Amino acid sequence: xxxxxxxxxxxxxxxxxxxxxxxxxxxxxxxxxxxxxxxxxxxxxxxxxxxxxxxxxxxxxxxxxxxxxxxxxxxxxxxxxxxxxxxxxxxxxxxxxxxxxxxxxxxxxxxxxxxxxxxxxxxxxxxxxxxxxxxxxxxxxxxxxxxxxxxxxxxxxxxxxxxxxxxxxxxxxxxxxxxxxxxxxxxxxxxxxxxxxxxxxxxxxxxxxxxxxxxxxxxxxxxxxxxxxxxxxxxxxxxxxxxxxxxxxxxxxxxxxxxxxxxxxxxxxxxxxxxxxxxxxxxxxxxxxxxxxxxxxxxxxxxxxxxxxxxxxxxxxxxxxxxxxxxxxxxxxxxxxxxxxxxxxxxxxxxxxxxxxxxxxxxxxxxxxx
Amino acid sequence: xxxxxxxxxxxxxxxxxxxxxxxxxxxxxxxxxxxxxxxxxxxxxxxxxxxxxxxxxxxxxxxxxxxxxxxxxxxxxxxxxxxxxxxxxxxxxxxxxxxxxxxxxxxxxxxxxxxxxxxxxxxxxxxxxxxxxxxxxxxxxxxxxxxxxxxxxxxxxxxxxxxxxxxxxxxxxxxxxxxxxxxxxxxxxxxxxxxxxxxxxxxxxxxxxxxxxxxxxxxxxxxxxxxxxxxxxxxxxxxxxxxxxxxxxxxxxxxxxxxxxxxxxxxxxxxxxxxxxxxxxxxxxxxxxxxxxxxxxxxxxxxxxxxxxxxxxxxxxxxxxxxxxxxxxxxxxxxxxxxxxxxxxxxxxxxxxxxxxxxxxxxxxxxxxxxxxxxxxxxxxxxxxxxx
Numbered sequence: 001x002x003x004x005x006x007x008x009x010x011x012x013x014x015x016x017x018x019x020x021x022x023x024x025x026x027x028x029x030x031x032x033x034x035x036x037x038x039x040x041x042x043x044x045x046x047x048x049x050x051x052x053x054x055x056x057x058x059x060x061x062x063x064x065x066x067x068x069x070x071x072x073x074x075x076x077x078x079x080x081x082x083x084x085x086x087x088x089x090x091x092x093x094x095x096x097x098x099x100x101x102x103x104x105x106x107x108x109x110x111x112x113x114x115x116x117x118x119x120x121x122x123x124x125x126x127x128x129x130x131x132x133x134x135x136x137x138x139x140x141x142x143x144x145x146x147x148x149x150x151x152x153x154x155x156x157x158x159x160x161x162x163x164x165x166x167x168x169x170x171x172x173x174x175x176x177x178x179x180x181x182x183x184x185x186x187x188x189x190x191x192x193x194x195x196x197x198x199x200x201x202x203x204x205x206x207x208x209x210x211x212x213x214x215x216x217x218x219x220x221x222x223x224x225x226x227x228x229x230x231x232x233x234x235x236x237x238x239x240x241x242x243x244x245x246x247x248x249x250x251x252x253x254x255x256x257x258x259x260x261x262x263x264x265x266x267x268x269x270x271x272x273x274x275x276x277x278x279x280x281x282x283x284x285x286x287x288x289x290x291x292x293x294x295x296x297x298x299x300x301x302x303x304x305x306x307x308x309x310x311x312x313x314x315x316x317x318x319x320x321x322x323x324x325x326x327x328x329x330x331x332x333x334x335x336x337x338x339x340x341x342x343x344x345x346x347x348x349x350x351x352x353x354x355x356x357x358x359x360x361x362x363x364x365x366x367x368x369x370x
Numbered sequence: 371x372x373x374x375x376x377x378x379x380x381x382x383x384x385x386x387x388x389x390x391x392x393x394x395x396x397x398x399x400x401x402x403x404x405x406x407x408x409x410x411x412x413x414x415x416x417x418x419x420x421x422x423x424x425x426x427x428x429x430x431x432x433x434x435x436x437x438x439x440x441x442x443x444x445x446x447x448x449x450x451x452x453x454x455x456x457x458x459x460x461x462x463x464x465x466x467x468x469x470x471x472x473x474x475x476x477x478x479x480x481x482x483x484x485x486x487x488x489x490x491x492x493x494x495x496x497x498x499x500x501x502x503x504x505x506x507x508x509x510x511x512x513x514x515x516x517x518x519x520x521x522x523x524x525x526x527x528x529x530x531x532x533x534x535x536x537x538x539x540x541x542x543x544x545x546x547x548x549x550x551x552x553x554x555x556x557x558x559x560x561x562x563x564x565x566x567x568x569x570x571x572x573x574x575x576x577x578x579x580x581x582x583x584x585x586x587x588x589x590x591x592x593x594x595x596x597x598x599x600x601x602x603x604x605x606x607x608x609x610x611x612x613x614x615x616x617x618x619x620x621x622x623x624x625x626x627x628x629x630x631x632x633x634x635x636x637x638x639x640x641x642x643x644x645x646x647x648x649x650x651x652x653x654x655x656x657x658x659x660x661x662x663x664x665x666x667x668x669x670x671x672x673x674x675x676x677x678x679x680x681x682x683x684x685x686x687x688x689x690x691x692x693x694x695x696x697x698x699x700x701x702x703x704x705x706x707x708x709x710x711x712x713x714x715x716x717x718x719x720x721x722x723x724x725x726x727x728x729x730x731x732x733x734x735x736x737x738x739x740x741x742x743x744x745x746x747x748x749x750x751x752x753x754x755x756x757x758x
Contacts, residue, residue, distance in 0.1 A: 034654030035670070073444070074649070257656060257673065264653040274445075274649040278638030279405030279669040279682070286664055294654035295406070295670050296639070307654070 003137050004117040006197070007046040007054040009039060010215075011065075012101040014124055015161050015179075017243040020365040021343060025064040027242065028056075028125035031326050031344065033254050033263075034294040034307050037068050038241060039125040040272045041263075046121065047075045048268030049133035053082035053115060057104055060097070062088060074271045087111065100213030105204045112197055120200050122215070124191040126160070128239035128250060132267045133194070136232050140194050145230035147199070147220060149173055150192035152238045159249050160240030163189040163216070165231060173229040176221055190234060193220070237262050248341060248361050251307050251324050255290055277310045285316055301331065315350070322358070346370065374453060374487040376509055376566070378422050379480070380413060381473055382497040383430030388618045391741035392718060397429065398617070399497030400436040402701050402719070404629055404638060404645075405667040405682050408439060409616060410497035411647045414446040419643055420505035422493065424453030426483050428476045430460060430469060445646045458483060472587030478576040484569065492572055494565040494589065500625055500636065501562070501613040502643055508566055508607045515543065515605040518571040519597060522564035523606040524613050534560035535590050537606050545604040548595065559606060562613055565589065571602065612636040623716060623737050626682045626699045630665050650702070652685045660691055676706065690725070698730075701742075718742035 009028070016027045028039035039056070046054050054077060058065055065086070071077075072084030089097050090107045105112075112120070119140075121133055131150070140148040151165050152158075165187045166175040177183040193216075203219040212218035220229065237259055239250030253259050264270055277296025282288065287302040296311035301318035309327040314320060317334035324341045331337060332350035339356035343366040348354065352370055356362030364370060386398025393401060399410035417425050425448055429436055442448075443455030458480050460469050470476035477484075477494065484492060491512065493505055503522070512520040523537050536557045538547040549555065575593050579585050585592040597604060612635045616622040628635055638645055652671025657663060661674045668678070671685040676693030686703040689695060694711045704717050707725030714730045715738040723729065723740070724747045730738045740746060 036653075074651075255656075257658065260653065260656050260673075269651045270653065271651050276445075276644045276646050276649075278645065279667040280655070281639075282663045282666045282668060282678075283632060284665045288657045288663055289661055290659045291657045292654040293657060293668070298639070309654075 003119055003141075005049075005051050005119040005121055005133065005137065006112075006115050006117040007051045008120060008122045009042050009046075009054065009056045009125055010101055010122055011039075011057050011062075011125055012059045012104055014126055015242045017161070018247055019244050020363055021244070021247070021341070022061070024061065024366060026059065026061045026125075029064040029068050030241070030247070031309060032128065032241065032247075033251060034292045035275075035310050036270060036272045038128065039065070039068070040270055041128045041130065042123045042125055043075050043077075044268065044270045045129065045131045046123075046133065047077065047271070049131075051121065051133065052077065052079060053085075053117065055085045055087050055108070055111060057101070057108075058086050058088040059104075062086075068273055070273065074273055076271075085111065100218070101215050102204050102207050102213045102219060105200070105215070106208055109201060109204065112201060115197070118196060120195060120197050122193045122200075126240065126242045127190045127192065128241050128263070129190070129234065129236055130263050130266060130268065130270065131192075131234055131236060136192075136194055139232050140230065143171070143230045144228065146195060146227040147229045148194040148232050149176075149220075149229060150190045150194075150232045150234050151187050152190055152234050153187045154238070155186050158188050158238075158240050158246070160242045160246035162240045163191070165189050167231045171231045171233075173224060173231045175224070176216070178217075187231070187233075188238075188240070190238065191216070236266070244341075244361070244363065245359070248324070248358075252305070252322070254292055254307065255305060260292070275310055280308075286314075301333075309344075318348075323361075340364065343368070374424050374489045376422060376491040376493055376505075377424040377426070377453070377484065377487050377489045378417050378493040378495060378505070379477055379484070380410075380417075380425055380427045380495050380497055381476060382410060382427050382436060383433075383470060383476065384496065384498050385431045386498070386617060389622065390619060391739055392619075392622075392716065393432070394741065395432055395435065397432045397436045400439055401616070401622070402684060403500060403616060403622070404626060405669045405684055406650075407645055407647045409500065410436070410440075411446075411645050412500050412502065413495050413497050414443075414448070415643070415645045416495075416501075416503050416505060418446045418448070418646060420503075422505060423448065423450050424487055424489075425455050426458045426480060427455060427497075428458045428470065428480065430476075433457075433459060439648055441648070445648050447646070453487065456483065472585075472592070473589045474576060474579050474585075474593045475587035477572075478580045478587070481573065481576060489569050492567050492569050494567065496563050498617060499563065499613060499615055501609075502611065502636070502640075502645075503564070503609060503613075505564075505566070508564070508609075511543075511607045512566045512568075512605070516603060517566075517605040518568050518602040519594070520566045520605045520607050521545065521594070522562040522609050523559040524562055524609045524611075526558055526560045528555065528558050531555035531558045531560065537561055539606050543605045543608065545598070545606055548598065550590065559608075561590065562609060563590075564607075564609075565594075566607075571597075619716065619737055619739060623699060623714075627680070627697065629667055629682065630680055650685045658691075661689075684719075696732075714738065715740065718744065721746065724748060 029037045077084035161179040164185045207219040280297040283300045286299040292307045294310040300316040301314040305322045311328040315333045318331040321338045326344045330347045335352040340362040345367045382399040384398035386393040448455035536549040655672035658675035662677045669685040672687045675691040676689040684702040689706040690708040692709040699716045701719040717740045720743045
């Protein structure tokens with residue numbers, strides 16, 4: 001990237017209505033799309049845009065996050081300089097963990113101050129997209145904006161929960177409201193903010209001094225009249241994945257070839273932790289259509305309209321339709337599964353019948369035996 | 371630097387002439403195998419699982435692609451501060467430099483690399499074979515026998531024995547004689563080209579062999595026989611399991627087909643013995659509404675709308691509607707047009723098979739090869755694809 005940019009993936013108080021999928025893990029590491037975790041999309045987008053210093057603000061249940069990110073190697077972030085920094089809460093008092101994200105920025109201000117970088121891109125982990133930040137920075141400079149907010153204009157309803165945004169003709173943001181607000185707009189905030197590092201640090205300090213501790217709700221909402229907050233409309237595919245309905249829907253969207261091609265390949269590849277699974281094995285009796293299948297699977301049964309993560313075993317006579325089966329799931333002989341989400345290591349015995357409905361898929365927690 | 375008990379020297383300079391166009395710009399160890407691997411992944415993964423953390427990879431022929439692939443050895447856990455992977459091409463010395471003239475000469479020229487680690491034992495392997503083997507067990511056997519050299523041996527079919535270098539052994543695994551590809555074999559124990567030497571002995575014989583002007587400086591032809599003549603303690607390590615030299619088109623195709631059996635002789639799914647490789651970072655493969663896939667291996671990144679039966683597909687293969695692929699090996703990023711039909715073929719990386727093209731036929735046993743980046747049209751005009 002021409003400009004000196006650092007990235008922050010902010011996991012603090014992310015809206016999370018994923019039920020049991022986030023019982024033992026944070027939203028950022030919810031498995032998605034056959035072999036990824038939600039955070040892979042923001043992380044890969046940053047790396048593909050040439051950002052080589054990325055901080056992840058870990059907050060709660062971050063064991064799976066540390067495990068997944070490791071040294072940052074799959075994202076090419078294990079550098080001599082810069083690289084990946086996982087920053088968990090630096091607090092003495094357990095009460096402080098519930099404070100807003102600005103407090104967290106403040107605690108880690110040394111990290112920002114030490115970095116010889118001009119701009120900061122702040123994102124969340126649950127906006128599933130493949131975006132190049134370079135043109136966003138360009139637009140940010142062209143508009144001489146203080147803050148640029150990346151948004152998605154979309155007439156069809158967004159199933160997840162996203163803030164709504166109102167823009168004027170020049171694209172300047174005049175109003176932002178939480179998802180439950182009354183504002184009527186088809187423009188949704190992608191919770192991606194670009195600003196100069198100095199401005200961020202200033203916002204952190206002045207807001208905290210006034211007893212405000214939320215970056216968006218306090219520092220940005222309340223300054224829409226004082227600061228030039230510009231909107232940038234992202235054209236690519238977006239999945240807002242913070243509710244169970246949107247999780248299911250956005251996984252199923254990957255079965256559309258055009259979404260698969262766009263999200264995984266354009267403008268760059270999405271990287272994730274390498275598992276060294278062999279290619280998927282289809283046996284003589286397998287019947288698969290309209291599905292996404294990761295490496296390490298062994299398929300003897302029938303699979304339609306479904307997503308199989310790495311290492312799933314579909315035994316003879318089993319039928320899986322419109323479902324998501326996560327890593328190392330085992331579906332027993334002659335079992336029938338439809339409209340279901342099976343978390344990692346779920347084992348379904350033979351001749352079981354499990355049915356959810358599209359609006360409310362059946363959900364089995366990690367390691368459950370059915 | 372601490373002393374290493376055993377380091378590995380991996381001979382990866384093979385031209386693989388018998389693989390024809392598949393090794394035109396590629397050393398044989400870098401040839402693709404099994405849907406996501408290259409041949410060399412198997413020996414490197416063996417090292418990783420056998421606790422060997424220092425591997426010298428000797429390259430010579432067409433090393434560019436291989437070097438790029440190996441990098442600093444991270445996928446095999448060989449990016450170490452102390453030891454790790456080192457790529458050892460021939461180099462210019464004070465008194466001029468020469469190409470590696472034989473397998474023994476290649477090691478001779480890199481004796482200073484071995485001396486740095488001052489190992490007790492040296493494992494010599496090649497990057498040309500597909501097998502899973504714990505070299506640590508072989509080392510235990512070597513020590514137990516008090517051997518100067520141990521050569522891994524595998525029982526082969528008597529009908530095929532004359533294709534191999536054979537060893538005669540006694541009841542205690544001691545090697546009593548060698549036969550190199552005899553017309554009428556008297557033993558069916560083939561040398562796998564996997565050697566463990568006690569370093570002090572190997573060092574002596576490398577120097578001795580180098581000084582011998584009539585030697586071709588080859589382990590099998592020169593160095594091992596001269597140890598035999600001197601009555602050195604030579605043992606075989608009996609290996610049971612899958613082992614295949616994929617040096618010909620037929621054997622490469624066969625070894626790929628071997629993977630498709632319901633219970634394949636070589637399992638890739640063993641979680642305690644994973645085969646490591648460089649990840650191409652591709653999403654799960656997409657099986658379209660009209661696709662039919664059976665008895666096949668399919669890798670991530672493929673987009674399939676056609677019929678696939680008894681085939682191995684590498685990553686990024688695109689097969690359009692109405693296309694048929696049977697008994698074939700399709701290497702990475704091949705594009706197959708609508709209605710095209712491919713039978714008993716190996717299609718090189720990046721090739722484009724235009725709509726309606728027919729390659730191979732069910733009545734013909736022969737295996738068709740399409741070279742890397744070839745553009746195959748209906749009148750079989752072959753031309754290289756231009757990369758954009």
